[in-house]
Amino acid sequence: MKTFGLLGSGIALAFALGSPAASAQQDPPITLDTHVDIPFAYMREPRFDFGKQTPLQVDLDKMRRGGLDAVFFIVYVDQGPLTPEGWAHAVAQAKQKYDDIDLMVKTYPDQIRLATTSDQVLANKKAGRLSAMIGVENGYSLGHDIKNLDIAYKHGARYVGLAHMGNNDLCSSSTPEAALGDTPLPEYSITEFGRSVVKRANQLGIMVDVSHSSDACVREVLALSTSPVIASHSSSRALDAHPRNLSDELLRAIAAKGGVIQAVAVQDFIRLDPARELAIKALQAQVAKQAGDKSFDSEKHEYLPAYVEGMKRIDAALPPPNVDDFVAHIKHMVEVAGIDHVGIASDFDGGGGIAGWSDTSQTRNLTAALRRAGFSEADIAKIWGGNLLRVWGEVTQRATANRAG
Template sequence: MEARMKRILSLAFLLCSAGQAQDHPLTLDTHVDIPLSYMQDPKFDAGQDGVLKVDLPKMRRGGLDAAFFVIYVEQGPLTRAGYAKAVAQAKRKYDAIDLMVQRYPEQISLARTPGDVRANKTAGRLSAMIGIENAYSLGHDLKRLDVAYARGARYVGLVHVGNNDLCGSSLPRKELGDAPDSNLGLSEFGRAVVRRANALGMMVDVSHASDACVRDVLALSRAPIIASHSSSRAMTDHPRNLPDDLLAAIAAKGGVVQAVAYKEFLKKDPERAAAEKALQARVAKAAGDKDYDSEKHDYLPSYVEGMKAIQRDHPLATLDDFLDHIEHMVKVAGIDHVGIASDFDGGGEITGWMDASQTRNVTAGLKRRGFSDDDIAKLWSGNLLRVWAADEAASTQQNPMPVGQRREAWNDTHLYGYG
């Protein structure tokens, strides 16, 4: 009876939402993180209005139509054991996204093409897309890129924090043996991944990559590329942001850079960063843990109250700070080559856009800055969907692995596993 009632309520909600489907431009967020226990731990059930910054009720309230949910793994050692762990963690996240759309089919669907996103918008249904953050999760096996595509991944972020087997990171990690100024370009494996992504019609994402890697990708890729969540280095001098010359270069090849609402990329505040690090250490120690674990500790009352105190003493970057970055990036790259990302549930949050329920604030802010409705539609989704379609058109092999085979592929220990 309870399951039947949930289905009735979901259908009623969908019918109501369909009538409102055109009350705002198609809004698409290119970077939303998910925890490792997504959809398994009840507090991380996306169908509930809970602790996540992006869940289905918040998306509805805020008018966020579509989001790329991210297959992120932390960078580890380039060893058999390291690769095996990354592959296993990635599989858990693919399975979790599958579970979300299976559990709430009337509310959200997996979108594999730009057309799917638009059709879902028309029907009043939310869209879930999949992006890869840190291709370390490929386990140094090119065949896994085909598996990722079959499971729905439509962009591949080459690297995260720390150099990997594909290319250099904008933030090398000393504990992994990286030189702080390494600025490495693409490796041979990285080049193979870019070529294969082009063949599949999968967008190549250079957020987190070193400047040298970005230049190598621009030279190699025969399709437009994206930066799924990077803001302007000219506005805030942070290695994760892109300098003007690379913004312009990505635009010149038809790509798009998604400005990101991540506090440290919009406002330099070393005192806040130090306070957060100290809080994390205290909370982890009080919980009896050696190291801080965001998934475990961020939701403890001591952490929540500690963050409120930090916010009072060291306020976050604001929506206006974010809009300043967007305006500058548009001046450099052009209105057709800038988009919007939150990095919600991965550290993204700014005063005025703290979670998906406040998404309309961004649209209102853009209007106050003088952007036209057409320009706002481009920033929210039009530019990204254009690049996605261009990458599909440039591909040489569509649907390389039938969808029905994707689970079997992940469980094939000879091809995809480590036994």
């Protein structure tokens, strides 16, 4: 917060003086975050109302203050059993999230509009409005019925992430879950249903998202897809050997297909710190117990004072990675995949957030870190949204040809 205040006054001063540096310090043409979660009570409780003061990392005021133009809000469901009941529950949960995003844009039409094409993002910006886009996280919520992908498209979904934590009926996950009966080594990469989802997404003009998919699944998708694919929120495995991150080989392969990898500001994916991880797990168990619950539920417990205060103590003793650590990932990914194939995701309100970019109001801190790392204004424009919009436009264009073929 402090850094942001100083930076903000610096910008104001530069503009006031009309110095040549002023133009270099303007916001990029578009700033776009490809991964922001919403709670299940989104827009249904005042504390989760986009237009009000909220404990969320992303809301209207924070987007305006941070200069963030566009956000993919996520229709996420937890991985559950591959049964008719499990699928029906997931479809219903997804429906609620679509309704909540719809309610948000209908409640604040002068501030934010749904963008279903890359051009609409630019048009909204021109009109002084923010853009809300929709991404699906976990194809499990398609309920094992390809018709639900068409319904997702009608709701405005423009990317579909095949898996989450735990293998599902589309593909194997980068993090199999023993509790769901998964074996550590996936027995399959992509299923027939997974293949049909990739094919139909290509035809509809929905970007296929391989974040959370196993390496084997990513390779299959790259071979299958007739359009570029994205990784909506994954960082570099060469810098942090987390399975959710992507190897240099896969970064190159996604780039070779014309796609984009959106580096993500999740602490564990930037720098593994076992002591910090343990301390956070202990705090979560303690806060859940105090609240009379068996296990930690981020939606219920993350905003409680005991948790917020506990996290402040942990941050002081074991500092989290900061914006420069994050930019080191972006820099490596650009070196490997090329400047046209890397972007940014926060995973705010879903586990993301680092020192200096702990919520959307601090977006300009990250831009400043990119400048410090030597990226030009043209590079930064690509990283902050230009690349993603280009890929999205191409996927939309190819949809027509994919339908014919």
